[in-house]
Amino acid sequence: MKIDTPKIPEDLTERRFTDIFYEEDPEFEMCMVTDSEFANEALDRVRLYKTVIRNCNFTNTDFNRIDLTDVVFKNCDLSNADLGNASMNRVEFLNCKLLGSNLTESYIGNTRFRESILNMVTFGNSKLEKVIFDDAALESADLFDCKLKKVEFLSCNLNGASFEETPLKGIDISSSDFDSLTVSIENLKGCIVSTSQAIQFALLLGLKIRQY
Template sequence: MKIDTPKIPENLTERKFTDIYYEEDPEFEVSLVTDSQFDNESIDRLRLYQTVIKNCNFVNTDFSRIDLTDVRFENCDLSNANLGNASMNRIEFYNCKLLGSNLTESYIGNTRFEKSILNMVMFGNSKFEKVTFDDASLESADLYDCKLKKVEFLSCNINDARFEETSLKGIDISSSNFDSLIVSIENLKGCKVSTFQAIQFASLLGLKIQD
């Protein structure tokens, strides 16, 4: 699946994330932010545009209603961050931690989560459009009542992920692994699975398979 990648200029202005407090509006454009500690902070309606963020710590920070366009996060820790009601388009998360983060009621489009940890992330009531999870861990992630359009899980750990009230029609999970999933049979219709996974689902249903 082809997704649109972030459009980021070559020449970026170097900043520290704390510089955001000196901006008239809470926004960075065409910026490079590296090695910033910004944990346990709170900024409402932050806007990041054409920006790269590397090696930064945003643990427990409240970024509710964040607006992200053309942004790449590398080696960042956003564990337990509040990104509820976020708007994301053309975003990349590479080698990031979002352990237990809140992304409920968000729009996530043209976004790639690669080699990242999203265990226990809350995605409830969000809309996904052209999103790739690549070699990511989503153990016990909560995708309650989400709309998934052109979403793929490539070699991911989706063990104990919750897909209640979320249709997996057209979604390919065949290269990912799990011991159990929380999903209704109705919402599994049209989901692309491997032969081994089909046997797993059958056993979860209580079917006894004989050769």
């Protein structure tokens, strides 16, 4: 699946993330932010546009209603950050940590999570459209009542993930691993799985499989 990638200009202004407090509105445009410490902060309606953020720490920070367009996060820690009600388009998270982060009631489009840790992330009531999880850890992630459209899970760890109330029709999880998954039978219809996963689901349903 092809998704639109972030459109990042070559000439970026170097900034520290704390500089955002001195802006008239909490927004950065065409910036390069590196090695910034911004943990345990609170900033409502942040807007980042055509910006690259590298090696930054945003643990426990409240970014409620954050607006991201054409943004790349690389080697960043957003563990336990509040990104609820976010709007994302053309965003990449590369080798990032979002352990236990809140992404509920968000719109996430044309976004790639590559080699990132999203264990225990909550996506409840969000719409994900053209999203690729690439070699990502989503252990015990909660995708309750989400709308998934053109979403791929490539070589991910989905163990213990919950897709309650979320239809998986057309969603390919065949290259991903899990021992257990929370999903109802009606929402599993049309999901693309591997042969071994099909056997796993059959066993979870209580079917007894006879080998010939």
